Amino acid sequence: MLLRLQKGLPADQLEPVLSLARELGYRTRFLDERSEFLSLEGPGRPDHRARFEDLCAVKSVLDAGDAKERHERDGRADTVVRAGEARFGGGFLSMIGGPCAVEDPVRLIEIARDVRARGATLLRGGAWKPRTSPYSFQGLHEKGLELLAAARAETGIGIVTEVLDPRDVEVVGEVADMYQIGARSMTNTPLLIEVGKTRKPVLLKRGPQATVREFLLAAEFILAQGNTQVVLCERGIRSFDPTTRNLLDVGAVAHLKRATHLPVIVDPSHAAGRSDLVRPLARAGLAAGADGLIVEVHPDPSEVHSDGSQAVLPQTFGAIVDDAISIAALDGRRVVLAQPLRAAL
Ligand code: PEP
Ligand code: MN
Numbered sequence: 001m002l003l004r005l006q007k008g009l010p011a012d013q014l015e016p017v018l019s020l021a022r023e024l025g026y027r028t029r030f031l032d033e034r035s036e037f038l039s040l041e042g043p044g045r046p047d048h049r050a051r052f053e054d055l056c057a058v059k060s061v062l063d064a065g066d067a068k069e070r071h072e073r074d075g076r077a078d079t080v081v082r083a084g085e086a087r088f089g090g091g092f093l094s095m096i097g098g099p100c101a102v103e104d105p106v107r108l109i110e111i112a113r114d115v116r117a118r119g120a121t122l123l124r125g126g127a128w129k130p131r132t133s134p135y136s137f138q139g140l141h142e143k144g145l146e147l148l149a150a151a152r153a154e155t156g157i158g159i160v161t162e163v164l165d166p167r168d169v170e171v172v173g174e175v176a177d178m179y180q181i182g183a184r185s186m187t188n189t190p191l192l193i194e195v196g197k198t199r200k201p202v203l204l205k206r207g208p209q210a211t212v213r214e215f216l217l218a219a220e221f222i223l224a225q226g227n228t229q230v231v232l233c234e235r236g237i238r239s240f241d242p243t244t245r246n247l248l249d250v251g252a253v254a255h256l257k258r259a260t261h262l263p264v265i266v267d268p269s270h271a272a273g274r275s276d277l278v279r280p281l282a283r284a285g286l287a288a289g290a291d292g293l294i295v296e297v298h299p300d301p302s303e304v305h306s307d308g309s310q311a312v313l314p315q316t317f318g319a320i321v322d323d324a325i326s327i328a329a330l331d332g333r334r335v336v337l338a339q340p341l342r343a344a345l
Contacts, residue, residue: 001026001052001064002031002040002061003037003039005036005058007036014035017057021042024048028040042066046068046070048067049061070220070224071219071220071230071261072261073260078091079229079261079263080263081201082229083158088231093290094265095121095335096122096293097115097122097123097295098123098125098297099304100308101126101127101140102126102144104303108147112157115314116155118314122177122178126161127139128144128162128163136306145171148161149175152175157338158177159176161179162180178202179200179201179202180203181195183207183208185205186207186215193225196225205235206232206249210237212259215232231265231291231292233264235266244271246270246273250287253290265290265294267293269307269310270296275313275316278295282295296310297317298312
């Protein structure tokens, strides 16, 4: 590991750095006469980088060396995350489709059947909705979970649904095949720790203001608890331009595929905020290397209480799945399609 220290540190401020290094089993060596660059040789561990970053004498960690964090690619093969029939990573792409929120039971089953027939292996739908206004529809809560369980029982599709509160991790986990941590919750560390204690897959969405490093460290909170089944989701970041709801950061997708072994998927719906841009943004995300998509789908967007303007019709979802099959094939990857309706291509 290579540390850059504050300039001109007196001995008493240098001592905490050297004693932490000794405590963690490192040999230390200054690389310059002014004692600004400190090289540490020894057994790097995932938590060591942050331990040094926390010291006020340390300006920055220039190179983490062997002290790799758990999310880092570091030459590792892709982690493959499985949830129900879905597989993300390692050359496998999976499609998630469904309404923004769980609302009507009949509609939910209709959508589940429809997206599954078009290739989705997971149904999305929030029972708890993180809304900007306290007066907007907040979701059906436990009743919503019951409806999701009924949709799975009826159609065989897996369920991904949001958990907003650490106290609900258990009850949501009884129904979900995969937890969704929403963009607004990316920095809720008690929630990240709680899902990290489970062994259920987690779909972690990037906060609209989060840097890529902050996003990866949110994933690290889950990984540090021993849950290795984390899928990252780029859903657009806040920009100066209101033309789209958020700005889909395809550069981050391409970067993440190199920087981490975790699968990365794209949510074109919350990036676009308008149904007409969902398909082109889905294509862009896939071309940047995404391992799948999560798309809001509804046969009659005029009847829903949240995000109707960005919901695509089921036939558009089908076209997006077909795009994914073609784009994945360009670099020898494949889309895992729901069985037995469509065989994996
Ligand atoms: C959602 O998936 O419906 C949602 C609220 O997304 P995000 O957390 O990305 O805003
Ligand atoms: Mn939504």
